[in-house]
Amino acid sequence: MSTMSRILTGFISRFQAFRFLSHEALETNGEKSLASILQQKFPEASNIQVKDISGGCGAMYEVYVQSSIFRNLPRVQQHRLVNETLKAEIQDMHGIRIATAYVLSKSSNLLYFSLRFTFNKLTL
Template identity: 55%
Template sequence: MLRLFRGVKQYLPAIARRGYCEANTEFTEGEKKIISILKSKFPSAKVEAQDISGGCGAMYTVFVEAEEFRGQRTLKQHRMVNEALKEEIRDMHGLRITTGVPRGKG
């Protein structure tokens, strides 16, 4: 079973290249929390998160593909994600964000 970032290799090539998808099948508590928050903010979005700090929760990379981003510049999309995660970001060292709009509409 593939887990994180399946189908988004074009957005996160380093993760895909190193085989992270096949190696891990469990989410950390931090990953679960971030996914839950982003899914509540963007209910129809494809949301994926990965702790890239070795499991300590200091740095994450997230991917959000949401219809709410349609017509918005990348900077605005990232600000929307930052706003959704503002409480969690306070305890992080860094956050790498990739956003996108679902294909096939409008």
């Protein structure tokens, strides 16, 4: 790896870490749009987060939805609901990382968490 590549890689990594930890005022339009669609589909969701993990270009997103609707559904069904909700938007993405969760019991605040990666148009 050339010196310039190392410098650029380090800068991009620091920028992404800053963006991840910074205030939501830095949300991209794509993040806001996806979050809005998810909030309409899952109004009972206690937590919805969308992050553009492609550096802001909108090619790859990380989506987290915590909802009671997932409680009695297998992971595949949970992720299918999110995929179907974002079906039109996913067509224009390189990929999406989906994580879903629900509270196991009201008294403990323990979460059941599942994660899946989906890639569209993977080019090597």
